[in-house]
Amino acid sequence: MSMLASYLTLAAVLFCIGLYGVLTKRNAIIVLLSIELMLNAANLNLVAFSKYGVVPSLTGQVFSLFAMTLAAAEAAVGVAVLIALYRRRATVNVDEFDELRR
Amino acid sequence: MLNFNIDFTGEFFAFFLLAVCAIVGAVLAVNFTKVVHMALSLAFTFVSLAGLYVVLQAEFVAFVQVLLYVGAVTILMIFGIMMTKHQSEGQERGRPLLETLAAIGCLCLFGILFYAIRSAGFAKPDVPLPDNNTLSIGKLLYSTYAIPFELVSVLLTVAFIGAVALAKREEDQP
Numbered sequence: 173m174s175m176l177a178s179y180l181t182l183a184a185v186l187f188c189i190g191l192y193g194v195l196t197k198r199n200a201i202i203v204l205l206s207i208e209l210m211l212n213a214a215n216l217n218l219v220a221f222s223k224y225g226v227v228p229s230l231t232g233q234v235f236s237l238f239a240m241t242l243a244a245a246e247a248a249v250g251v252a253v254l255i256a257l258y259r260r261r262a263t264v265n266v267d268e269f270d271e272l273r274r
Numbered sequence: 275m276l277n278f279n280i281d282f283t284g285e286f287f288a289f290f291l292l293a294v295c296a297i298v299g300a301v302l303a304v305n306f307t308k309v310v311h312m313a314l315s316l317a318f319t320f321v322s323l324a325g326l327y328v329v330l331q332a333e334f335v336a337f338v339q340v341l342l343y344v345g346a347v348t349i350l351m352i353f354g355i356m357m358t359k360h361q362s363e364g365q366e367r368g369r370p371l372l373e374t375l376a377a378i379g380c381l382c383l384f385g386i387l388f389y390a391i392r393s394a395g396f397a398k399p400d401v402p403l404p405d406n407n408t409l410s411i412g413k414l415l416y417s418t419y420a421i422p423f424e425l426v427s428v429l430l431t432v433a434f435i436g437a438v439a440l441a442k443r444e445e446d447q448p
Contacts, residue, residue: 177394182289185384193407195376205303206375233332233407241426241430
């Protein structure tokens with residue numbers, strides 16, 4: 173089992189744990205953090221391929237830097253939306269944000 | 275197909291240790307009941323991933339990971355936790371069917387991914403990465419990826435202004 177396969181397996185494990193958190197947790201902050209975990213798993217794949225890919229280059233690391241920047245922007249906007257919703261509904265439970273469904 | 279012919283090098287031991295730390299942090303984060311404990315154990319996972327980036331010769335990415343994820347995102351989430359109430363922490367249980375289905379789905383996805391990783395043939399890399407990691411990334415960012423770099427700065431500004439506008443208290447509306 174090469175090192176690349178080990179890194180990809182670890183990233184798959186982290187991605188699946190993050191997906192489980194997104195699907196089962198009710199607290200919106202935990203859902204956001206689980207999404208960050210999934211993004212981190214994707215970043216790990218990019219960095220692993222930048223070293224162990226067929227043509228090793230720094231492009232994978234540059235892409236992971238861009239992905240991290242987007243994740244930070246997403247977290248900031250996500251927490252802002254969450255606080256605006258909390259001010260309106262006084263809850264962070266994602267089950268209760270169902271106004272569009274009713 | 276499942277031949278685990280692992281060569282026990284120093285890199286493998288470092289990888290194994292950090293991978294165990296990352297997975298333990300993630301699993302604990304899913305299993306904790308208090309929200310702050312979840313955020314802190316995910317910070318532990320992010321630190322372990324930064325260590326894995328160092329093992330992968332991506333020192334600059336590791337530094338940015340510590341700065342951005344452990345420093346910014348986790349602290350932002352803890353701010354979000356402190357600005358909202360979490361009185362319903364104890365009564366998380368009660369949806370065993372949904373949790374079982376989600377667990378089965380995630381395990382199936384992991385099985386598919388694991389099968390794909392095991393059955394893919396990866397070629398051996400031929401050239402090593404450049405030594406001076408940060409210098410090379412800086413040169414790449416300001417030459418080849420100059421336009422995406424500037425676009426990302428525009429996006430960060432937009433996200434920053436948008437976050438302020440969203441979280442600002444609306445005075446005139448009830």
